[in-house]
Amino acid sequence: MCLFQCMMNYFPEEVLDHVFDFLSSHRDRNAVSLVCKSWYSVERFSREKVFIGNCYAVNPERVLARFPRIRSLTLKGKPHFADFNLVPHDWGGHVYPWIEAMAKNGINLEELRLKRMVVSDESLELLAKSFPNFKSLVLVSCEGFTTDGLAAIASNCRYLRELDLQENDVDDRKGQWLSCFPESCTSLVSLNFACLKGEVNMAALERLVARCRNLRSLRLNHAVPLDSLQKILVQAPQLTDLGTGSYVHEPDSETYIKLKNAIQKCTSIRSLSGFLDVHVQCLPAIYPICTNLTSLNLSYAPGIYSNELMKLISHCMKIERLWILDTIGDTGLGVVASTCKELQELRVFPSDLYGVGNAAVTEEGLVAISAGCPKLNSILYFCQQMTNAALITVAKNCPNFIRFRLCTLNPTIPDAVTNLPLDEGFGAIVKSCKGLKRLSVSGLLTDQVFLYIGMYAEHLEMLSIAFAGDSDKGMLYVLNGCKKLKKLEIRDSPFGNVALLADIGKYETMRSLWMSSCEVTYGACKSLAEKMPRLNVEIINEGDQIEASPDARQRVEKMYLYRTLVGPRRDAPDYVWTL
Amino acid sequence: MSPPLLGVEGQSQCNVSLMASSASVDCVSQTGPGLKENNYLGLSDCSSVDSSTVSDVPEENKKNLNLKATELRLGLPGSQSPERDSTFALQCSGKIDEKQLFPLVPSKDGICSLSQKTVVSGNKRGFADTVEGFSESKSSIFSEGNWMFNAAASESGQPKLAGNAGINVMLANRSSGTQSSIKTEGPAKASQESNVKMNGSNTNSAPAAKAQVVGWPPIRSFRKNTLATTSKNNDEVDGKPGPGALFVKVSMDGAPYLRKVDLRTYSTYKELSSALEKMFSCFTIGQCGPQGAPSREMLSETKLRDLLHGSEYVLTYEDKDADWMLVGDVPWEMFIASCKRLKIMKGSDAIGLAPRAVEKNKNRI
Numbered sequence: 001m002c003l004f005q006c007m008m009n010y011f012p013e014e015v016l017d018h019v020f021d022f023l024s025s026h027r028d029r030n031a032v033s034l035v036c037k038s039w040y041s042v043e044r045f046s047r048e049k050v051f052i053g054n055c056y057a058v059n060p061e062r063v064l065a066r067f068p069r070i071r072s073l074t075l076k077g078k079p080h081f082a083d084f085n086l087v088p089h090d091w092g093g094h095v096y097p098w099i100e101a102m103a104k105n106g107i108n109l110e111e112l113r114l115k116r117m118v119v120s121d122e123s124l125e126l127l128a129k130s131f132p133n134f135k136s137l138v139l140v141s142c143e144g145f146t147t148d149g150l151a152a153i154a155s156n157c158r159y160l161r162e163l164d165l166q167e168n169d170v171d172d173r174k175g176q177w178l179s180c181f182p183e184s185c186t187s188l189v190s191l192n193f194a195c196l197k198g199e200v201n202m203a204a205l206e207r208l209v210a211r212c213r214n215l216r217s218l219r220l221n222h223a224v225p226l227d228s229l230q231k232i233l234v235q236a237p238q239l240t241d242l243g244t245g246s247y248v249h250e251p252d253s254e255t256y257i258k259l260k261n262a263i264q265k266c267t268s269i270r271s272l273s274g275f276l277d278v279h280v281q282c283l284p285a286i287y288p289i290c291t292n293l294t295s296l297n298l299s300y301a302p303g304i305y306s307n308e309l310m311k312l313i314s315h316c317m318k319i320e321r322l323w324i325l326d327t328i329g330d331t332g333l334g335v336v337a338s339t340c341k342e343l344q345e346l347r348v349f350p351s352d353l354y355g356v357g358n359a360a361v362t363e364e365g366l367v368a369i370s371a372g373c374p375k376l377n378s379i380l381y382f383c384q385q386m387t388n389a390a391l392i393t394v395a396k397n398c399p400n401f402i403r404f405r406l407c408t409l410n411p412t413i414p415d416a417v418t419n420l421p422l423d424e425g426f427g428a429i430v431k432s433c434k435g436l437k438r439l440s441v442s443g444l445l446t447d448q449v450f451l452y453i454g455m456y457a458e459h460l461e462m463l464s465i466a467f468a469g470d471s472d473k474g475m476l477y478v479l480n481g482c483k484k485l486k487k488l489e490i491r492d493s494p495f496g497n498v499a500l501l502a503d504i505g506k507y508e509t510m511r512s513l514w515m516s517s518c519e520v521t522y523g524a525c526k527s528l529a530e531k532m533p534r535l536n537v538e539i540i541n542e543g544d545q546i547e548a549s550p551d552a553r554q555r556v557e558k559m560y561l562y563r564t565l566v567g568p569r570r571d572a573p574d575y576v577w578t579l
Numbered sequence: 580m581s582p583p584l585l586g587v588e589g590q591s592q593c594n595v596s597l598m599a600s601s602a603s604v605d606c607v608s609q610t611g612p613g614l615k616e617n618n619y620l621g622l623s624d625c626s627s628v629d630s631s632t633v634s635d636v637p638e639e640n641k642k643n644l645n646l647k648a649t650e651l652r653l654g655l656p657g658s659q660s661p662e663r664d665s666t667f668a669l670q671c672s673g674k675i676d677e678k679q680l681f682p683l684v685p686s687k688d689g690i691c692s693l694s695q696k697t698v699v700s701g702n703k704r705g706f707a708d709t710v711e712g713f714s715e716s717k718s719s720i721f722s723e724g725n726w727m728f729n730a731a732a733s734e735s736g737q738p739k740l741a742g743n744a745g746i747n748v749m750l751a752n753r754s755s756g757t758q759s760s761i762k763t764e765g766p767a768k769a770s771q772e773s774n775v776k777m778n779g780s781n782t783n784s785a786p787a788a789k790a791q792v793v794g795w796p797p798i799r800s801f802r803k804n805t806l807a808t809t810s811k812n813n814d815e816v817d818g819k820p821g822p823g824a825l826f827v828k829v830s831m832d833g834a835p836y837l838r839k840v841d842l843r844t845y846s847t848y849k850e851l852s853s854a855l856e857k858m859f860s861c862f863t864i865g866q867c868g869p870q871g872a873p874s875r876e877m878l879s880e881t882k883l884r885d886l887l888h889g890s891e892y893v894l895t896y897e898d899k900d901a902d903w904m905l906v907g908d909v910p911w912e913m914f915i916a917s918c919k920r921l922k923i924m925k926g927s928d929a930i931g932l933a934p935r936a937v938e939k940n941k942n943r944i
Contacts, residue, residue, distance in 0.1 A: 083799045085793050276805070277809070407797060
């Protein structure tokens with residue numbers, strides 16, 4: 001070993017550099033940089049893609065100091081539960097300081113990927129004007145910008161290849177942002193504006209598509225009518241990923257016939273989504289491409305109901321990734337199970353958001369899928385009810401789960417048959433799926449399930465808990481057992497100070513811990529913060545639940561703690577206290 | 580608008596459909612077996628055999644409650660009408676019945692479930708934002724989608740609640756009328772007692788009733804907002820009914836108030852017709868007496884059917900183009916796609932149409 005190390009050090013840095021080029025995963029690179037000082041040094045100059053899972057764990061200056069050749073930055077901002085309205089809007093996660101710092105330092109930024117961050121128009125304008133080689137902007141679940149910011153990107157980024165907007169909250173300013181792409185722009189490979197609510201200029205869109213011969217991925221918003229879709233497809237038969245706009249038309253019209261013909265020529269389409277507005281009679285036009293699809297997202301298509309859905313899916317034999325609504329029903333899932341033998345990832349979202357129980361899926365659908373789809377490794381399943389027996393069967397059928405997220409619509413519902421807690425079912429899952437990395441549990445659960453998780457989920461990295469457990473023991477089992485745990489988020493569960501303070505060193509090995517509506521008190525949080533200077537312990541104090549000089553015994557409603565190298569952040573709003 | 584009426588006559592089923600996004604409370608009588616005719620105008624005691632323990636609620640109290648409850652009140656979003664809540668609580672007790680999709684689960688305090696509060700207060704926020712005070716009572720009444728959390732395991736095995744035909748709730752905020760017609764079945768105290776018992780036997784450390792349950796089920800707001808807008812659009816713009824309920828108003832000439840039916844629960848004209856007959860039977864023969872029973876003797880379904888099929892009444896509907904059309908001409912699917920409201924017209928209003936209508940009705944329905 002010693003000889004080997006000496007030999008490796010003997011290699012000139014260029015060789016190491018070349019070797020490290022083959023390392024794309026940031027985890028591999030992080031590992032490599034810990035070997036010795038010279039490897040650290042070579043690695044840091046060669047890293048072009050930097051991934052930062054918590055934008056407050058570090059600051060722009062430190063990142064740029066370490067990775068001066070950075071070309072691609074990925075940042076995540078708000079905690080995951082912000083998706084469900086548990087985090088106030090102005091909590092933080094601003095991207096501007098990062099863009100500003102990179103602009104100042106003459107970074108040759110080409111790619112920016114943000115998730116759950118606040119992006120202002122100002123940031124977008126600065127981004128567009130500061131980086132001449134900027135190629136790729138991917139925004140997921142972000143907010144704070146308008147179509148004016150997009151117009152800035154379109155106008156200024158001459159070599160833009162990718163503009164991918166996924167589920168963002170964007171204000172529409174009716175400024176014709178899409179028309180801002182100059183006639184000289186021909187470099188687009190991916191354009192996704194499905195989340196925008198406003199109109200775009202159809203003629204501009206059609207011309208843009210016509211001149212971007214490398215366009216592979218195009219996802220339209222619902223303002224784009226079917227006849228425009230038809231014209232676009234004629235211009236771009238090379239598409240591999242299509243998101244339809246408004247899929248509404250008279251099925252007997254000439255336009256529809258033209259669409260059918262156009263679609264038939266799009267033999268490269270592997271991924272399909274959209275159908276927010278849909279006339280089901282127009283669906284047969286897409287059947288020809290269904291046979292080649294590997295990814296299908298109908299989770300925003302409530303207009304396609306069960307029968308039509310089943311008809312559609314029966315054509316999709318090669319599907320690997322399927323996102324649907326629970327209108328598919330258990331029967332529909334049976335069709336999926338018998339048709340989609342290549343299925344790897346399934347997400348079943350609830351269609352009925354106001355709780356009046358119409359269509360829903362149950363444990364039967366899940367069991368059918370597990371029996372029929374041997375390659376299944378990732379599932380998100382919102383269901384009406386569940387049983388231990390079903391989960392045990394699923395665990396036996398599919399030992400390859402990497403992600404297992406089950407959400408019962410009633411968060412504390414017991415086993416539908418035996419009325420027992422669902423501990424045994426989830427226990428079977430973690431025992432059987434040795435590679436499980438992400439788990440969300442729901443239903444009636446006691447401390448027992450956490451004992452199982454602590455014992456068996458050795459590779460678990462992210463765990464989401466809601467309305468579960470009986471006592472501190474539950475949380476302790478998890479903290480003690482899951483050695484690779486990175487993110488733990490808990491809401492409405494009876495875990496308190498004993499669990500929180502039992503192993504405070506653990507939190508430096510994790511990215512973050514979220515606890516809301518639990519039993520932790522102000523005093524305990526304060527004590528934790530005092531002992532661990534490299535953690536930021538934030539209390540979100542909305543509605544002034546805690547007065548200026550709070551009592552140590554007062555319960556904390558929302559606590560978010562995360563490891564950081566740079567101390568308390570300076571952009572926290574008034575109601576966020578970093579202890 | 581006619582005031583909502585709370586019939587106190589004993590019923591074996593009490594159904595309340597919840598529209599989280601609108602202010603109205605609708606009651607749809609099911610077309611299942613054992614449906615009793617309703618004494619809409621009766622404010623009297625229940626003489627039915629089903630309601631053996633109803634006498635706990637004093638007579639005048641009930642009358643008072645009725646009067647209060649018949650007040651039409653529209654609350655601003657977020658406003659509460661506590662009086663009304665307790666009114667509902669005492670009157671609307673849920674009988675545990677599989678067919679009953681929206682049993683009203685009184686919480687420990689006897690205050691009616693959050694959903695009731697939501698509806699009554701005219702709160703138009705989405706369900707997730709308005710869920711208040713979830714019941715800790717343990718019961719096997721758990722309607723699908725009714726996100727009241729049970730603190731502990733139910734006592735009896737929970738039957739699989741498939742989405743049977745029944746109450747489907749319209750997501751869109753279309754209805755402007757406020758109709759509540761809630762039939763109590765009487766045993767308010769009984770079920771309260773049984774609930775308390777169940778509470779006692781199930782100790783669980785689930786969190787106490789929270790003021791609000793935000794963020795459950797965990798769906799991104801973007802998705803929630805997008806789907807909510809879409810259902811609305813699908814219903815209005817396309818003219819195609821989206822999945823879910825399709826409630827339309829049914830008016831009858833001479834009736835003091837309208838009803839609502841979910842067209843999706845029927846698959847033929849005949850079913851719709853019989854349902855409407857049952858719903859409107861009491862109006863056809865003059866005023867119902869103060870007691871339920873005598874009225875029922877006077878009235879019979881066949882008599883109503885004769886009337887409907889006779890020259891007196893014609894069933895019509897208003898379509899997308901706001902034209903009044905005769906029910907029965909087009910295939911059922913097309914009908915429900917274009918029907919916006921129904922009207923049982925008096926023959927005298929449908930003059931010229933009626934005689935031929937009679938023929939058509941006799942043939943089609």
